[in-house]
Amino acid sequence: MALAYTRRLNKELAEIHAGTPVGINLVNADTFEKWLFTVEVMGTSEYEGEKFLLMFRFDNAYPISAPAVQFVVDDTHKAPVHPHVYSNGHICASILGREGWSPVLTVIAICITIQSMLASCKKKEQPSDNDRYVPRAPENPKKARFHYHGTCWRSAA
């Protein structure tokens, strides 16, 4: 069974090497457990000039189960200030949850979704429950339960 997800990741990697979209670049894909990409928002936006580091973690049920996706927060990189991005790098996006994920989505598709999520943001602000969520947040964002509330996903960690 582990064979299945490596074959799929190999195929995706071949496509990535053939060319990634503008603003998305592969940093590291040496193992099948963790991949790193940089994401920039092109054109004029609130995030002009900022570069973010995005981390993907796969389990052996990929692509049936979604990867764990988050921004890397360390000395050199910060999480973007966005109503759907917590300060620890966790992202609440429908496609990363159980109900919104589909096996036809790929790593590049997720990168593009996040890129456009940043690009369409009009105002840089943190999620309303950021300070409540971050201290309690699990290490793996897939373990956090987000539910849809009004116009935004809010965490119910």
Place this chain on the structure above:
Amino acid sequence: MTSPNFDSRAPFTEPVTTRTCSHTFCQGCILQALSVSNHCPIDRSPLSVELLGQADPIVRHLVEELAVRCPRLDAGCDYVGERHLLGSHLKLQCLYVQVPCPCPEEGCELRVARKDALRGEAIVHQGPTVEVRCRCGNFFQGPESSQNVTCKSCEKEFPRVAAMKDHLESSCPEKIVPCSQVENGCAWKGQRASLEAHVDKCPYESIKGFFALHNTKMVQLSKDNERLRRRSDELEGVVRILKQELERAKIALGPWYRPVYPVRPPVTASYDQHLNDEGAVTGPGRMLLRGMHPTTDGTSHPELRPQISASIDSHLASVACNQPQFATSLNKHIVAPLNLSTTVEGSLVGLRESLVTLSEALESQGRRYELALTTEGLRVSEEVGSLKAIVQGLRMQVSLDYGFPDHISIVPWPGDFLFRQQTLTYLCLWVRLIPNTRSVSSGDSFRAGLLVPTRPK
């Protein structure tokens, strides 16, 4: 080859298509996906396992014909062929697939690559020295004895297993073999050395020419049999279709259907009687029934026949009742009853003629009505004329008392204008109950007798 990897860009293995949104997936992939969700991975429309069906044959053929390499490429197999042939390649041909060890000892469970097995040796025969032990551990001979292999039957020794086997199968004189005619029934078994002696007196051997001829005949007969069976199946199918069409044709023809082999003799008496009971139609208009009638066996739908004639006859009866003053004329020009003794065409012609007659009758009836109406109309206008004269007289009398109101405009009325005015002036005195009426201009259309007096300004 069958592990799903859910890559929608790779060729499908066992493609299935959804019945609702027509998306195609590998069977394994979509079953896995549906075990964790209940929607189509591509468009998220609701999906369940029951809604999956086999993909279009064209998809399957496209996928089956893709050129693939043997999965034992790393072991050395360089086979490239169509995907659907890969299974048999691996099972029967591929030299790098593991197969059971061919060593002559039973119980050896070693598996070796087919290329080595085909050489017929228990493996590890390498170099000039010969080991007498198969890699699985079976001994052919005790370690202290010579390196040769012994034939089981005649105890002859051979340096190589392959040679020993060869000897055993084809030339060992001690080996127990069956007669060469064992397939034709000879039950003899004995040492190969005595085979020749037996063959000389084997009765099956002496008639082996007959067996050969017999066999070829049998083969020929089976082939013919097969062919004839197939033909007969085809013909049965054709017959079935023809039967169905015949049934439909019979139903369509109804009473006019005449089978080739009538089951019962024609039943004339009941048909005549039936018509007489109806009683609606008698007289010169009725056509005579000739010899042949629709048969009354079960296949000609006898219930249709009485119904058809009954419906027409009863209709005519009701027509006759409703028009008592025209009954006699109708009876004379009556529509003939349904004549079932002619062909379909004949009946249709007869029906058409009846229709023509009916329409003529209808026309003449219409004319009569018109005439009656006109006469009635004339009478009424005569009466109106006389009423007018009376009213004129009355007006003369009344005018002496009341005088002449001024503003009257009159709705057009056929006849003399002045006369109208005078007549209706007094009629409106009687209609004084209607207040607040306005004058109606003379351009309005004629409404029989309605007049609208104005209020004096």
